[in-house]
Amino acid sequence: MVRAGKEDPELNMLVGAPDRRVGRRSLLQVAGLLAAAGVAGYAGGTVAGWGDDDPPAAAPGRGPLTTGNRRDERLLNIYNWSDYIDDRTIPLFQAVSNLRVNYDVYSSNEDLLARMRAGPTTYDIIVPTNNFVPTYLKLDLIEPLNQDLMPNLTNLDREFVETDFDPGNRYTVPYQWGTTGIGFNSKQAGAQVDSWAAVFEPAAEMDGRVTLLREVTDLIGCALLYLGRSPNSIKDNDLADVVKLVRSIKPKLKGFTTDTYIDELAASETWLAQGWSGDVFQAQDQNQDVNYVIPKEGSLRFVDVMAVPKGAPHPGNAARFMNYVLHPKVQARISSYVSYGTPVSLAKPLLPKDQTTDPAIYPPAETKLSILTLTGQKLEKWQAAYDEIVK
Ligand code: N2P
Numbered sequence: 001m002v003r004a005g006k007e008d009p010e011l012n013m014l015v016g017a018p019d020r021r022v023g024r025r026s027l028l029q030v031a032g033l034l035a036a037a038g039v040a041g042y043a044g045g046t047v048a049g050w051g052d053d054d055p056p057a058a059a060p061g062r063g064p065l066t067t068g069n070r071r072d073e074r075l076l077n078i079y080n081w082s083d084y085i086d087d088r089t090i091p092l093f094q095a096v097s098n099l100r101v102n103y104d105v106y107s108s109n110e111d112l113l114a115r116m117r118a119g120p121t122t123y124d125i126i127v128p129t130n131n132f133v134p135t136y137l138k139l140d141l142i143e144p145l146n147q148d149l150m151p152n153l154t155n156l157d158r159e160f161v162e163t164d165f166d167p168g169n170r171y172t173v174p175y176q177w178g179t180t181g182i183g184f185n186s187k188q189a190g191a192q193v194d195s196w197a198a199v200f201e202p203a204a205e206m207d208g209r210v211t212l213l214r215e216v217t218d219l220i221g222c223a224l225l226y227l228g229r230s231p232n233s234i235k236d237n238d239l240a241d242v243v244k245l246v247r248s249i250k251p252k253l254k255g256f257t258t259d260t261y262i263d264e265l266a267a268s269e270t271w272l273a274q275g276w277s278g279d280v281f282q283a284q285d286q287n288q289d290v291n292y293v294i295p296k297e298g299s300l301r302f303v304d305v306m307a308v309p310k311g312a313p314h315p316g317n318a319a320r321f322m323n324y325v326l327h328p329k330v331q332a333r334i335s336s337y338v339s340y341g342t343p344v345s346l347a348k349p350l351l352p353k354d355q356t357t358d359p360a361i362y363p364p365a366e367t368k369l370s371i372l373t374l375t376g377q378k379l380e381k382w383q384a385a386y387d388e389i390v391k
Helices: 031-037 089-097 109-117 130-138 151-155 216-226 236-252 261-266 277-286 315-325 328-338 345-350 376-390
Strands: 075-081 100-106 173-185 210-212 253-256 272-276 290-293 299-306
Touching: 075 315, 089 100, 089 315, 089 328, 100 109, 109 130, 109 216, 130 299, 151 315, 173 216, 173 261, 173 277, 173 315, 173 328, 210 236, 216 236, 216 272, 216 299, 216 376, 236 253, 236 376, 261 272, 261 277, 272 277, 277 290, 299 315, 315 328, 328 345
Parallel strands: 075 100, 210 253, 210 272
Antiparallel strands: 173 272, 173 290, 173 299
């Protein structure tokens, strides 16, 4: 529904207006744009989508040393969710910072965590969801941020500073936030979708047209809400009921996915998708029959946060990027494109009004939304229930 409206020429100075999503297939390919624009320090090659596990070597010796890094390279390796950035922010950051950015994407917290647990990484920024932060801290997988390089931290709204998972933003900086709900095609599924029943007990006519999220927290948490249980339950009988419910509808599902449902909703291949708010709005941009609802039983709210993996090669450059992202104009550019909520209210006057007044993007206080945290026993039990469902 929303696209960036009139943008700031200052932020658009070096690139035109390519309007491509940075999805799982279409990683940023801005090399040509940058080279054409004569961006200082750009070393050639593809900016993102390495195609293998190791990022390419840094641009050799250009400009002054960058402070705060372990490796003396003008390089930044970012690992973010698919479909979670516009395609101007990275080129413009490269232009203003004289750093080269490699940008790669993943599509679930489980995938990201498994990658981080597998051993040392070359990524400098990852973007886990808040509910996984305690696990990252416990496993010693992220390191304290260089806050001295982030004067824009003061732009963050108070509620994103005084969090239970990282008070004071010592380890994490909020990127965007959103809700979990249902994306539905009003022509095919009807206009009256308002309950989790639509996806957890789908009507026979919806056979093969329903997808659920391939993500532990959303799948288990929302099924618990549908069953009228606490969305934080770790009771064995509650989790057994969730497993029973979702397993019983598996034959009717198109599948579990976190990164294909935007395209599938847009193409009217999927008619009902458990999904994240901004993703569904990105589908709606392409297909006006697509709508988003937060079901009446309540749902989940999440904050995705930028963090530096322990021992990352370029933590100084990571801090520079985080600081850039906290600029209201940059927040507005990202938010207006991805249709998720911004943690920087100063960006709101710069956003399209139809976005800031949309209760599906900025839900009113009375909407029943829980923020879940996955730790210890809960992580283990929920993961086991999830594995039992998807195996
Ligand atoms: C972006 C989805 C990010 C939200 N496509 C998941 N926390």
